[in-house]
Amino acid sequence: MNSSTLWWTDWQYRDGIVSVRSTGQKLPVKGKFLWVCFNWFVYYLCMEAWRTASIARKGPRVAFLPHRPRPWYFIWPALHAAGGRIVSDPEHADIVVYFEDATRADGRVAPTGRATLNFGCTDVTKTRVNTVFEQVFGYPLRADPETGTDPVVEKSEINGAHDGRVRNAPFTPVAGSVYQRLIDNRIDADRVEDFRCLVIGGKIPFGFLKRRPVERRFMNFNCEVKLTETDDWLLPGELEKLETFASSMNLDWGALDVLRDRNDGRIYVVDVNKTNIDPPIALSLRDKLSATRRAAKLIRAIADG
Known part of the structure; x- marks a missing residue:
């Protein structure tokens, strides 16, 4: 560029x-x-x-x-x-x-x-995300398509590709692809939900709650987005874990895409973006401006030391 x-x-x-x-x-x-x-x-x-x-x-x-x-x-x-x-x-x-x-x-x-x-x-590959996630949270995101029997998600390593697809294990893995467990982040029969946590100065001040049709779960078009405080979505102790994860990725500025599995109640970081394109398009203009002003205040704080 x-x-x-x-x-x-x-x-x-x-x-x-x-x-x-x-x-x-x-x-x-x-x-x-x-x-x-x-x-x-x-x-x-x-x-x-x-x-x-x-x-x-x-x-x-x-x-x-x-x-x-x-x-x-x-x-x-x-x-x-x-x-x-x-x-x-x-x-x-x-x-x-x-x-x-x-x-x-x-x-x-x-x-x-x-x-x-x-x-x-310098490394936000899905393989790196899987490894650091398990180290910090203590439970796995990665999946083995050759030995498992549950549905898994197949993705490329490339950040922002939105090329995920669900496959039924067992099967022979495709070279260059990464495999993660399928997180059941449905909130009802028709919609899935994820939480995009903004990382600013190594901290997570707020995020964007995103919802889309389940058949478009891997796409970047949302039907609903809300500016959301961390306490409104995360459970006690989860914010600290996410900030530790960001620190372990050496991510000072960017975004984490977080899903909550409705079966085990746990959160999973499925993607890390160090050059994030935000706020999401479906967010209201009022909240876009509010989120930008809040981030601006934190930038000034970083500059002031």
């Missing part, structure tokens, strides 16, 4: 398909996609107003290595809502963020003398 180009050049259209150059994700141009674009664009206009206003405000200076974020990454509107601005030279920054939208990366040496975010978070 070339940070010097206009952000819309990251998108390529061909034969009714829009492709994201940096990630390879393909999005069919249909009615729902156009609705998503319109919904996001209204929020984007608010972000641009914040960005313009930040020019005259004295807020935190933030540098990104090796790439600058585009407007759809949550850190972009949050830093501008904080009155901050992006600077090219880390030596002139109050906060330096390691920002690379890649599932596995080589990483960089964190600069000293200023706040840094995500410099240790």
Whole structure:
């Protein structure tokens, strides 16, 4: 991704398909996609107003290595809502963020003398998520498709692919795929629910409760999203476990996708995103702005030390 180009050049259209150059994700141009674009664009206009206003405000200076974020990454509107601005030279920054939208990366040496975010978070593969989850929570997420007899979820390692599918074990695993137990996160016969926990400065201040039809459980289109306090969804002790998990992943900024199994009552972290695209489209504009302002306040706190 070339940070010097206009952000819309990251998108390529061909034969009714829009492709994201940096990630390879393909999005069919249909009615729902156009609705998503319109919904996001209204929020984007608010972000641009914040960005313009930040020019005259004295807020935190933030540098990104090796790439600058585009407007759809949550850190972009949050830093501008904080009155901050992006600077090219880390030596002139109050906060330096390691920002690379890649599932596995080589990483960089964190600069000293200023706040840094995500410099240790270089591996968010599903394999890594499975391993760290079991270490922190003490019970497994990974599944063995060759020896098990229960349904399992087959996914690629790639972050944000939304390519999960349910398969009935036993079967021979596919090379390059990862297998997790199928979490029964249904809240009724027709809908599933998950909780996207935002990680800001290593803490989880709030999240987004997302619901979608069960037949679209692995897709990124939600029918309902609510801005949710952690105490309203998590049980005692779970927040501390999730923050320990984030720390073990070296995740200072990003999001955890958490499911609760309605059979055993336990929570499971099924995905980690260090370059999260938030707030979710289906969230109301009022709550989008509220979430962004709350994140902005925490960015200012990080800059202030």
